[in-house]
Amino acid sequence: MIHCSDPRYQPHFQEFLQTGLGLAHYALIAVPGGPHCLTLSDYLPKFAWAGWRWVKVMERVAQPERIILIAHDDCRWYVSMGFVSAMTRLRERQIEDLKTARTELVERFSTKVDLYYARLEGDHAVFENL
Numbered sequence: 001m002i003h004c005s006d007p008r009y010q011p012h013f014q015e016f017l018q019t020g021l022g023l024a025h026y027a028l029i030a031v032p033g034g035p036h037c038l039t040l041s042d043y044l045p046k047f048a049w050a051g052w053r054w055v056k057v058m059e060r061v062a063q064p065e066r067i068i069l070i071a072h073d074d075c076r077w078y079v080s081m082g083f084v085s086a087m088t089r090l091r092e093r094q095i096e097d098l099k100t101a102r103t104e105l106v107e108r109f110s111t112k113v114d115l116y117y118a119r120l121e122g123d124h125a126v127f128e129n130l
Contacts, residue, residue, distance in 0.1 A: 001026045003070040004034035012125035013070060027062035029054050033077035035069040038101040059109055066112040067105055069098050073119035095130060
């Protein structure tokens, strides 16, 4: 499981993983921007190296049947780092990055990768399966 560390979404991510997907136990990597760290080889190579290292260790330790990547609406990491020029482009960029990360994960680990995009609607979150 790789998702953003944004505190607004933490309880929603946990509920989705446990209740929505029925996962009692899972290995977690939560960093600002979540799976975005796996797409930064050209822009922030040291950050990308760390992200891939974390994934490699967790894959070896947990030996997951699948890897789950979650991006979310209004991700402040993308905005603060200048990865998008306007909020209207944010969702498209995040989905593109999720797909890029999935391709690389499948190539490196030959495992299934599920993609989700979350957005808040009032007090609850809606998860879209991509």
